Amino acid sequence: MNSLFFAQASRFIILVFFQVLIFNHINFLGYINPYIYILFIAFFPVRNNRMTIILISFFLGLSIDLFLDTGGIHAAACVFTAYIRPVLLKSSFGMIYEHQTIRFNTVDFEAKLSYISLLTLTHHLILFCLEIFSISKVILTLQKTLFSSIFSIILIILITIIFSKKMK
Amino acid sequence: MQQIINFIIRNKNFLLFLLLFSISIVFTIQSHSYHKSKFINSANFLTGGVYNSVNNISNYFSLKYQNNLLTEENNHLKSLLYNRTEKDSIYIDSVTFDNQYKFTSANIIKNSYSLSDNILLLNKGANDNIHEDFGVISSHGILGIINETSENFSTVISILNTTSNISAKLKSSNHYGSLKWNTKDPRITQLVDIPKIASFKVGDTIITSGLSSIFPKGIPIGTVHDFKLDNTENYYEINVLLFNDMTNIEHVYIIENLNLPEISNLLNGNSNE
Numbered sequence: 329m330n331s332l333f334f335a336q337a338s339r340f341i342i343l344v345f346f347q348v349l350i351f352n353h354i355n356f357l358g359y360i361n362p363y364i365y366i367l368f369i370a371f372f373p374v375r376n377n378r379m380t381i382i383l384i385s386f387f388l389g390l391s392i393d394l395f396l397d398t399g400g401i402h403a404a405a406c407v408f409t410a411y412i413r414p415v416l417l418k419s420s421f422g423m424i425y426e427h428q429t430i431r432f433n434t435v436d437f438e439a440k441l442s443y444i445s446l447l448t449l450t451h452h453l454i455l456f457c458l459e460i461f462s463i464s465k466v467i468l469t470l471q472k473t474l475f476s477s478i479f480s481i482i483l484i485i486l487i488t489i490i491f492s493k494k495m496k
Numbered sequence: 497m498q499q500i501i502n503f504i505i506r507n508k509n510f511l512l513f514l515l516l517f518s519i520s521i522v523f524t525i526q527s528h529s530y531h532k533s534k535f536i537n538s539a540n541f542l543t544g545g546v547y548n549s550v551n552n553i554s555n556y557f558s559l560k561y562q563n564n565l566l567t568e569e570n571n572h573l574k575s576l577l578y579n580r581t582e583k584d585s586i587y588i589d590s591v592t593f594d595n596q597y598k599f600t601s602a603n604i605i606k607n608s609y610s611l612s613d614n615i616l617l618l619n620k621g622a623n624d625n626i627h628e629d630f631g632v633i634s635s636h637g638i639l640g641i642i643n644e645t646s647e648n649f650s651t652v653i654s655i656l657n658t659t660s661n662i663s664a665k666l667k668s669s670n671h672y673g674s675l676k677w678n679t680k681d682p683r684i685t686q687l688v689d690i691p692k693i694a695s696f697k698v699g700d701t702i703i704t705s706g707l708s709s710i711f712p713k714g715i716p717i718g719t720v721h722d723f724k725l726d727n728t729e730n731y732y733e734i735n736v737l738l739f740n741d742m743t744n745i746e747h748v749y750i751i752e753n754l755n756l757p758e759i760s761n762l763l764n765g766n767s768n769e
Contacts, residue, residue, distance in 0.1 A: 349550055352608075355743075358682065359610040378509045386516040395546070396608070397538045397615035397651060399527025400520030407520060411513040458524050460612050460679070468679070 332373070340388060343368050348395040351483075359472065362480040363402075365392060366451050367487065369410050370444060371432050374417065385410035401458040409451045416446045433492050440488070445481050452477045527613065528659065537644045537651050538606060538617050544649035547617055551605040555746060562746050569635040597712050598752040600624060602632075605649075609656050609742050612679040616652040620750065621645045631711040631751040637739040638662065638704060638715050639748055656682055656742055663708045664717055664736075667701040669694060675702075675717065675736070682742050684721060687734040694732065696720060702736050709759045711751065 347365040354361055368388055372381050389406030393399060420443035421435060432440070456472045504511065538544065555562075602624075606617035620626050622645045630642040632652050640654040641662070653660050655677060662675040664687055671694035673687045687702060700720045706713025721737040753759075 345546075348546075355610050361610060379512055382509065382512050382516060386520070389520065393523070394540070395538055395543050396611075397527075397617075398611065398613070399525075400523025404517055404520035404524060407513060407516045411509070411517075458521075461524070461528055465679075 336368075336372070339368055340384075344388070344391050344395070347392060352396065356479065357475075360475045360479055362476065362483045363448075363452065363455070364480060364483050364487065366406070366409065366448060366480070367484055369406060369413065369451075370447050370484070371488075378414070381413070382407060382410045398459065401455055404458055405451045405454040408454050409447060412450065413447070416443060416450070420446065432488075441481075441485065444484055444488075445477075448477050448480050448484065449473070452480065538615070539621065539644050539646040539649040539651045541646070544605075544617065544619075544646065547605045548619055548649075551603070551619075555603070558744070558746065561744070565635060566747060596753065596755055598754060600626065600750040600752070602626075602748050602750055604746055604748055607743070607745060609654070609682040612658055614654040614656040615643065616640065616654050618642075618650045618652060618748065618750070619648070621648045621650045623647050625752070626650050626750055627752075629710060629756065631753075632748050633711070633715055633751060634740055634745050634748045636741075637717050638711060639740065639742075639745065641710060642750065654742070655685055655738075662711070663705045664702050665705040666690070666694060666696050667703050668696060672705050672707065673731075673734070683738055685718070685736050685738060687736050688726065688731065690732040690734060692725065692730055692732065696723075696734075698722060702734070709753055709756055712753075 343365040347363065351362050351364055365388065369381070369385050372384070385406040386403055389403030390400070392402040396402070420439050452473045453469075456469045456476070460469050460472070538547065600620060602618045602620040604616050605619050608614045608616065616632075616639070618626075618632070626642060626645050628642055628645065632639045632642060638655060640652040640657070640660065642650050643653045644651045655662060655675060656679075658677060658679060660675070660677060663672060664675045665672045671690050673690040675685055675687050677685045698720050702717045702720065704711040704713060704715040704717060716739050718736040718738040718740075721735040723732050723734040725731070726733045
C-alpha cells in the first residue's frame with residue numbers, strides 16, 4: 329500500500345513538473361501544446377475507490393491551473409475525465425475490465441490506443457471549450473481539440489511504450 | 497431522513513463529481529472576468545519560486561538576443577540625449593520633483609501566448625512597491641497591465657488576452673479606439689471603435705492614448721496591418737501588427753502613475769454623486 333502510494337505521488341509531481349516546464353513551451357505551429365499529465369488519470373490503478381480518483385484528479389488539474397494561470401479549466405476537464413473513466417474502460421477493454429483483472433502492461437495495443445484516444449479527446453474537448461469559452465468560436469475550439477489531441481495521443485503512447493519496456 | 501442519507505451514499509460519486517466540477521467552473525468564470533482571479537494565480541510562493549529558479553537557467557540561452565535589444569535601446573536613448581539642443585537661457589525647474597510616472601525594471605519569468613487568456617509572470621511584487629493596475633511595457637511597446645501581486649511576484653494581463661482592453665489612438669490624429677485581441681495570431685491585435693471619419697493608411701503607427709491613466713500618452717503599440725468597417729458600418733476594425741515580438745520578451749518596465757489614486761478618487765467621487 330505504501331509503495332503504491334509513493335509511486336503514485338511521485339508520478340503526480342513528476343508529471344505536473346514535466347507538463348508545466350517542458351510540454352507547455354512547445355507551441356508547435358504557434359499554439360499546439362500536448363497535455364501529457366492525463367497519463368496520471370489514464371493509468372491510475374483501477375481497483376481503487378472511484379471517489380479517490382475524482383478527488384486526486386481535481387487536485388492534479390488545480391495544480392496545473394496554478395502554474396498556467398488558467399482559472400479552473402484543467403481542474404474541470406480532469407474531474408470530468410476521471411468521472412467518466414469507468415465508461416471508457418468498459419468500452420475499450422470490455423470483459424477484462426468487468427472482471428476487475430485489468431493490468432495496463434498486459435492489455436493488447438489496439439484496446440490501449442482506443443482507450444487513450446477516447447480519454448484524451450474527452451479531456452481536450454472540455455479543456456478547450458472552457459478555455460475559449462465562447463459559442464461563436466466553435467470551429468476554433470474543435471480545431472484546437474483535434475490538433476492538440478493528436479499530438480497528446482502520440483506522445484502518451486510513446487511514453488507508455490518507453491516506460492513499460494523499462495519495467496521488464 | 498433515511499432515504500436522503502441512502503440517496504447521498506448511493507450517488508456519492510456523482511455528487512462529488514458535481515461539487516468539484518462546479519468549483520472548477522466557478523474558478524474558470526472568475527478567471528474570464530477582469531481582476532477577479534483571486535485564488536488561482538501563479539503569483540504565489542510555490543509557482544513563482546519554481547518559475548524563478550527555472551528562468552535563472554533558461555535566460556542564459558537568450559542572452560545574446562536580449563543583450564542586442566538592450567544595446568539597441570541604449571543606442572536610441574543616447575542619440576536622444578546627445579542630440580538634444582541645449583537651452584541654457586531657458587528657466588529649468590530643478591526644485592520640484594513630482595514626476596508623474598515612475599519606472600521599475602523587471603524580468604518576465606513566465607511568458608505565454610498560445611492560450612486565449614494569456615497571463616505573464618514578473619519577478620517584482622509588492623515588496624518592490626508594485627500594485628494592481630500598473631502598466632507594463634518593453635523597449636518596443638506595451639505588454640499589459642498588472643493584475644495580481646504577491647510579495648515577490650506579480651501577474652500581468654497580457655495584451656494577448658480576451659479581457660484586455662486598452663485605450664489606443666492613431667499617431668497622426670486624435671481618433672481613439674480600444675485595443676482587443678481575437679485570439680488568432682500572437683503578432684496581431686485588433687483596434688476597434690475608430691470612427692469612420694478617421695483617415696489613415698496601412699503602415700500608420702498606433703500609440704497609447706493616455707486616456708486610461710495607466711499608460712502615459714505616446715507609447716508605441718504597432719502599425720496598421722489592414723482594416724475594414726465593422727458590422728454596423730460606422731467604425732473601423734483595424735488589425736494592428738505589434739512592434740513587440742510577444743513570443744520573445746524578457747526585460748520589461750513597470751510604469752506607476754503617481755497621480756492614479758488622485759484621478760480614480762476624483763472619478764469615483766463624481767460617479768457617486
